[in-house]
Amino acid sequence: MVSKKSDKQTYPVQLVQPDGRRVLDREHAALVADTDGARLRQLYEDLVVTRRIDVEATALQRQGQLGLWPPLYGQEAAQVGSAHALHPDDYAFCSYRETAVAYCRGVPPEQLTALWRGVAHHCWDPNQVNMTNANIVVGSQGLHATGYAYAAHLDGADIATIAYFGDGATSEGDIAEALGFAASWSAPVVFFCQNNQWAISEPVAVQSTVPLVRRADGYGIPGVQVDGNDVLAVLAVTRRAVERARTGGGPTFIEALTYRMGPHTTADDPTRYRTAADTEYWEHRDPIERIRLLLDREGLLDPEFAQRVADTADDIARRLRTATVEMPDPDPASMFDHVYATDHPLMAEQAQQFSAHLAEGAQP
């Protein structure tokens, strides 16, 4: 629902309940009316595969094969549902956690870990899949998405961009500036906030005293709050927002209510700041279980299909693992190569100093 003028303002859009039953919401169901059995199964497969990717990458980090990993466990529906709403020529600007979006954009599993292994500055070629690489500077991708969207509009391209960011990022000036500019200039950008309830150890309550979706009101743009663990509802509201942007309607702010079931990154210990009871509430709202129950209710979950999905997930996890452990170490001095797009005297000086240091026998 649009937050303005709605008496249902605080209720998120939902199309499937946690027990797998459909919700009677004709307006939003119409936006996903093309989601037949085959498409529903595809969504389920993508949810299962992306969780499997995440679990494998987390294990690789624990085994010393990755330096760091930012788990998405619990946020699969928010990412898969929104990614499925995008066209290939739309452009996604992400934070560091959108591995499921990357997978749905077509990034091969072999390309998901290079940065986290510390062997490259990036994982994939952004222009191959129209999606940026991990951005650690919280919130800055909101500006990148807005600038790209506005430039596309000036070029007459009928595309939308989507900026993925978290609840914590809503307190960043960059997100405020991006919203202000996008609203004033009707830039074709969707602001997709995954409210996973935490910004590392800070609960969302310290970011805002009212639901984050109400930020939209201040910018005069539509805001919609959606059950982020309901892949169909996320698909519906994101489709509407993307279509609106692409057809000149300007930006939309989406708040997807979800939960980060794991640590912030593998360097974090969430038991230091939250209780098992917090997490338990969300365990009953698991995004994969919900769609599994829906498929089951609708007679679409035969054992062969379930097995095929599990095998696909295992196969992709194997590809990810093999590619990761076999990644060659780069020439240490190459880390200076792509800091700037063109040669830079400071980088040349640092590269030379570093090479001299290595030549003296230092370990990289």
Ligand SMILES: Cc1ncc(C[n+]2csc(CCOP(=O)(O)OP(=O)(O)O)c2C)c(N)n1
């Ligand atoms: C500009 C900036 N400030 C602080 C940090 C440190 N930092 C990294 S992630 C993070 C929390 C972000 O939380 P949220 O936006 O909710 O995204 P989530 O990690 O939950 O997906 C912070 C403060 C940073 N990387 N960049």
Ligand SMILES: [Mg+2]
């Ligand atoms: Mg967060």
